[in-house]
Amino acid sequence: MEPGGQSSYHPKRPVQYTDIIAYVEDKYGAKIRGEYIACVKRMCGLEVAESNNKSKNGNLRKKPYCPANKVAYIKEALEHFGILPAETQNADGPD
Secondary structure (H helix, E strand, C coil): CCCCCCCCCCCCCCCCHHHHHHHHHHHHCCCCCHHHHHHHHHHCCCCCCCCCCECCCCCECCCCCCCHHHHHHHHHHHHHCCCCCCCCCCCCCCC
16 A cells, blocks of 8 residues: 555444443343443453542442343343453353
8 A cells, every 4th residue: 555545444443331231232122331331340350440430538439230130141242342252151061
């Protein structure tokens, strides 16, 4: 390619919580919140950005929480977007 020419390279946009929320709602019809995504990311050992919901002494104002029935939906969405490696299933099934 010559300098100044058109490039076919387009950087991939980072996945945002709004993308994950839309994916879960479209696929499962479930309403989720950003705090649920952050909670699941913490459960999986993934890095989570600083919370804006902190008191003046630096503690979270409320305990992070995610309903158990939505954890699987969020994990699947994180796998879909490549944020969480896909879990490998044992071919023989559970022991």
